[in-house]
Amino acid sequence: MNKKITHYLAAGFLGLTAIWTFNQQSHTVQAKIPSTIRTVMYTSQAYDENGQKADAKYPAFRRIEVDKKPVILDFEPYAPYYRISGKKQFIKANNIDGVKRAVKHNSYVYATSSRRANYRLIRKGASITTYGGTVKFKNGLRYYRIGGPAKQYVRASNLGKITASNTEETVATVTRDGGAPIYEIKNGVKTAKKAKKGTTFIVDRAEENNYAEEIGHSAIPNPTIYRIKGTNNWLYCLDVKVQKLLPHHFYNFEHYSYIRFYQDTDVYNADGAKQDHKGQRIRKQGGNLKVDxxxxxxxxxxxxxxxxxxxKGHEFYASDLPGGGGPDSIDVGDGYVKASDVRFIAGVKLSPINTAEEAQQNAKPKTAK
Known part of the structure; x- marks a missing residue:
């Protein structure tokens, strides 16, 4: 199901923390979402919207009803999933659509570790679709499932890396009169060249927000850009027509980490000393703040x-002074906040880069002076 939730991002800015809004596929059940019947090609564990295992599995070759448009759920690895229609359950799109892999060595198709499925020989250089992860046969070797409805497998060691996602690849045709700008994203956005009307491209990613908003200049709500396969060049949604809808990625959540201040919060320096802002602290606020x-x-x-x-930011909305009033913002410079004083909200979950013992040891020379 295509689900929506609004997130508020805030970052360091000139004057005050800038806040902007973008839509994220969320987990709210809506009525009359287009659905389709698909075949599960690889036994699929179901997950909830938070990435936790649900109490359900869907066996291989079972026909199921899923929402027509796949979604990117808000947890790593930000892969596409299909929602089971009418349920809060999601299964990996790879288990339905499969991915394409290059064939490195001539390969036979097997039904078991000792019996071929047919006389087919897949030659080196070809590309085939595999479903799910590898399975280990009795001979100790690993295989990828291909085809169906009978079980068919190719030895995993004969295949290369993923070359394309069947869920996230489609054809985009330029429909704009006068041609469509092709945007290059590299330390910013610039126009690389133009493509004539009627030109077709294979695109392999749909992105919302951040650069999409910069390219679109807010021409439409929730603008989308499509990546031309094998490049860092992008097409704007209003300039092209795609053969099928791709799940939308959200650049910010897949690359950055965000916290929220649910209370007025003190800021510290790298040496563990609390900053003195004459009684002011970072104010409780609804925006999400970037951390690295x-x-x-x-x-x-x-x-x-x-x-x-x-x-990541340096200037933030400030609480009032104990007696009231005070500047609207404080500049914290290279600031740190206790994890226990804030909440992780979204994006890439960070792991500590050191241990408590290492922090104590590193502080000893400073405290001994």
């Missing part, structure tokens, strides 16, 4: 190591 590191810092005043997030 999670680490332990020794806090001398508490005589212990605490877990901290490193803030």
């Amino acid at each position: 590191k999670l680490l332990y810092i020794w806090v001398p005043a508490e005589n212990k190591a605490e877990l901290f997030y490193h803030l």
